[in-house]
Amino acid sequence: xxxxxxxxxxxxxxxxxxxxxxxxxxxxxxxxxxxxxxxxxxxxxxxxxxxxxxxxxxxxxxxxxxxxxxxxxxxxxxxxxxxxxxxxxxxxxxxxxxxxxxxxxxxxxxxxxxxxxxxxxxxxxxxxxxxxxxxxxxxxxxxxxxxxxxxxxxxxxxxxxxxxxxxxxxxxxxxxxxxxxxxxxxxxxxxxxxxxxxxxxxxxxxxxxxxxxxxxxxxxxxxxxxxxxxxxxxxxxxxxxxxxxxxxxxxxxxxxxxxxxxxxxxxxxxxxxxxxxxxxxxxxxxxxxxxxxxx
Amino acid sequence: xxxxxxxxxxxxxxxxxxxxxxxxxxxxxxxxxxxxxxxxxxxxxxxxxxxxxxxxxxxxxxxxxxxxxxxxxxxxxxxxxxxxxxxxxxxxxxxxxxxxxxxxxxxxxxxxxxxxxxxxxxxxxxxxxxxxxxxxxxxxxxxxxxxxxxxxxxxxxxxxxxxxxxxxxxxxxxxxxxxxxxxxxxxxxxxxxxxxxxxxxx
Numbered sequence: 001x002x003x004x005x006x007x008x009x010x011x012x013x014x015x016x017x018x019x020x021x022x023x024x025x026x027x028x029x030x031x032x033x034x035x036x037x038x039x040x041x042x043x044x045x046x047x048x049x050x051x052x053x054x055x056x057x058x059x060x061x062x063x064x065x066x067x068x069x070x071x072x073x074x075x076x077x078x079x080x081x082x083x084x085x086x087x088x089x090x091x092x093x094x095x096x097x098x099x100x101x102x103x104x105x106x107x108x109x110x111x112x113x114x115x116x117x118x119x120x121x122x123x124x125x126x127x128x129x130x131x132x133x134x135x136x137x138x139x140x141x142x143x144x145x146x147x148x149x150x151x152x153x154x155x156x157x158x159x160x161x162x163x164x165x166x167x168x169x170x171x172x173x174x175x176x177x178x179x180x181x182x183x184x185x186x187x188x189x190x191x192x193x194x195x196x197x198x199x200x201x202x203x204x205x206x207x208x209x210x211x212x213x214x215x216x217x218x219x220x221x222x223x224x225x226x227x228x229x230x231x232x233x234x235x236x237x238x239x240x241x242x243x244x245x246x247x248x249x250x251x252x253x254x255x256x257x258x259x260x261x262x263x264x265x266x267x268x269x270x271x272x273x274x275x276x277x278x279x280x281x282x283x284x285x286x287x288x289x290x291x292x293x294x295x
Numbered sequence: 296x297x298x299x300x301x302x303x304x305x306x307x308x309x310x311x312x313x314x315x316x317x318x319x320x321x322x323x324x325x326x327x328x329x330x331x332x333x334x335x336x337x338x339x340x341x342x343x344x345x346x347x348x349x350x351x352x353x354x355x356x357x358x359x360x361x362x363x364x365x366x367x368x369x370x371x372x373x374x375x376x377x378x379x380x381x382x383x384x385x386x387x388x389x390x391x392x393x394x395x396x397x398x399x400x401x402x403x404x405x406x407x408x409x410x411x412x413x414x415x416x417x418x419x420x421x422x423x424x425x426x427x428x429x430x431x432x433x434x435x436x437x438x439x440x441x442x443x444x445x446x447x448x449x450x451x452x453x454x455x456x457x458x459x460x461x462x463x464x465x466x467x468x469x470x471x472x473x474x475x476x477x478x479x480x481x482x483x484x485x486x487x488x489x490x491x492x493x494x495x496x497x
Contacts, residue, residue, distance in 0.1 A: 056433065167493040233489050239475070
């Protein structure tokens with residue numbers, strides 16, 4: 001039998017390599033559609049550069065030099081037998097990816113300074129654990145770039161402002177950064193819970209496929225309204241003008257405290273890098289976003 | 296819109312010819328990467344009367360923290376798209392005055408302090424499509440030196456020979472024009488309509 005640690009490690013390495021060199025097919029298709037749809041010359045130039053860049057990246061080169069900070073989402077089945085191997089495998093796979101893809105060392109100590117040089121360090125890689133039913137593990141590599149992260153926010157609104165106030169916060173944020181976060185963007189919105197819960201929900205929305213609508217029609221409507229409003233700003237690709245400012249807006253919520261209306265707004269650049277795989281109890285690996293060729 | 300193919304070092308006269316909306320491709324040996332820390336260090340050296348290891352006059356300063364690796368003892372730029380330039384707003388005007396760089400390259404545009412310095416010194420700011428690291432690396436042909444490596448790979452001063460590095464879109468020129476400021480005005484004029492779509496009244 002294969003070594004469970006090695007399987008998790010090698011799978012994670014492939015996830016990181018694929019994440020930074022090839023966009024998931026839904027994101028690429030959306031960028032291609034945007035390029036066809038734009039009439040503004042500058043917007044067309046920007047999107048055409050992005051698409052050419054993706055072709056070059058697909059040869060195995062990171063599409064963006066900011067290969068992000070190492071974040072993983074791990075859904076582990078209660079009956080998955082190798083839970084104890086996961087953290088170390090993810091950490092060592094991040095080190096290997098740094099040296100061999102290569103990806104940029106992006107782990108800096110905020111207290112004493114200095115870059116660890118291998119994308120690991122205190123609490124990094126950050127792992128979002130979720131315990132689920134079953135006997136397999138689903139790992140999503142989600143290396144997150146700094147530019148778009150810098151315009152992500154949490155707003156602690158007064159409940160009296162209602163959903164209009166929530167929408168205004170999201171739109172005002174988009175207006176304030178004006179495409180500096182490498183638009184076209186994807187925006188995740190988390191409403192309720194608490195400050196930490198809201199931004200966590202917001203970021204999780206960035207994992208949803210672009211064609212995914214929220215199952216509750218009231219929420220799906222907010223997603224559509226926000227996308228329409230932000231695209232009507234004319235900010236466009238890279239904030240240089242055009243029709244495509246966002247490729248998607250995804251919203252979800254948790255119940256809120258009567259006195260609070262927390263709203264998290266997570267912003268993703270067009271280089272929406274994510275790659276996921278499921279490892280079964282028998283260590284069979286199924287790649288979800290970037291299937292193996294021939295499968 | 297005019298397309299220019301320029302070779303470094305770039306003269307003040309050539310830089311002043313450029314107008315917002317023009318597209319440039321750059322070739323030459325005076326292409327340097329500099330982010331927050333390299334700007335700071337260069338300015339500190341100036342204050343102390345020390346000479347930086349390269350001559351910035353007539354150069355292209357690229358706001359980027361590249362991914363690079365060493366093959367057979369030689370550094371190669373793997374991916375090098377622009378970083379957000381507004382962070383350098385703190386130092387760029389002084390840097391331009393002291394070192395006379397002629398082309399800044401980055402993303403997102405810069406502020407009034409830099410725009411004024413571009414006018415004063417005779418230089419331009421160009422936007423390169425953010426995130427296009429693989430594409431940019433094609434134009435950054437050769438790494439001649441990896442200086443100030445104690446700052447780490449992203450913040451170091453990379454000394455590069457470029458070949459048709461571009462397309463660089465001039466978005467701020469030496470005549471006081473900024474496409475970024477223009478966009479701010481266009482978007483502000485649409486704000487009422489944008490708000491109406493989500494039920495917000497001004």
